[in-house]
Amino acid sequence: MKRREFIKKSLSLSSGIILPVQASSFRLKPPTDGRKSTVVISRLAQQHIKADARQISTLLDKALMAFFNRDDPISAWKQVVRPGERVGLKVNCLAGRGSTHTALVDHIAERLQEAGIDAGDILIWDRFNRDLEDGGFTIRDSGNRVRCYGNDSVGFEYDLQMYGSAASRVTKIVTRQCDAIINLPLLKDHSIAGVTCSLKNMFGAIHNPNKFHIKHGDPYIADVNRYPALYGKIRLHICDALEAQYQGGPSFMPHWRWIYNGLLVAQDPVALDYTGWQIIEKKRKEMGLPSLKEEKREPGYIATAADWDHRLGTNNPKEILIKNETV
DSSP states (O other), X not given: OOHHHHHHHHHHHHSOOBOOOOOOTTSOOOGGGSOOEEEEEEEOSOOSSOOOHHHHHHHXXXXXXXXXXXXXXXXXXXXXXXTTOOEEEEOOOTTGGGSSOHHHHHHHHHHXXXXXXXXXXXXXXXXXXXXXXXXXXXXXXXXXXXXXXXXXXXXXXXXXXXXXXXXXXXXXXXXXXXXXXXXXXXEEEETXXXXXXXXXXXXXXXXOGGGGOGGGGTTHHHHHHTOTTTTTTEEEEEEXXXXXXXXXXXXXXXXXXXXXEEEEEESOHHHHHHHHHHHHHHHHHHTTOOOTTTTTOOOTHHHHHHSTTTOOOOOOGGGEEEEEEEO
């Protein structure tokens, strides 16, 4: 037995480290089964005026119906969750004003309730309460209503999750309070990882994300997404690209943001992140900026997430089906 394998096995037996398990039936199979991974891009026809709450709701409904091939949004949401489940909405509020739009999250919460999820079983969450408040959300931790709070309200599990090179403690929100997770990342540049979107948004579920930014987050971002506590619980990724950022991220830099007026929806986070990466590269080119590869921060973790050690999805454009929807 190799030394690394021996250490890994010993830790699993003596320290309570949880090792990977099989994904649930809700996850897509690896792309080698012949199917393409679908990514829906739902955008407003008007590209220079910020979408209002009504337009955001329409964008979301159209995206879900297109993704699940349904005639109404409620039946589409019933493909994602079941009545009686506790659903976590993982937002991204790291950048304050540049956070996941509250109007988008509110509409998702409404649709979940119409699909049979009790209000008290819906939880909006991120790393810290202060981040949520900076992003425009109201902290609510009790009552039969949609709740909202950060990891700092409940803490992290003592035992480590482990996959590949990454070992972390996962928030109790994931391990004890969610049966299903809807991932609601942003589409933006990242000064270290190149791009931050679906996969990297799960750094908000662990206690030590600062440890995993070396080597541009590769392979650590992919490793974290294979933690048993996360892998299989994430039912859907809805990327908020209403206002995307092509440079200077992850901090809020309004002079490098642009109105994209879009949502990207997928069950394959790798396909979604690859698609989002291409959108950012196209905008960078339009603005006269070098590519992320030229800046030596190409998001290599996306390819790692697609390899056979991780099998989180596909980054092969020939295996990705893009559905464009215009509102």
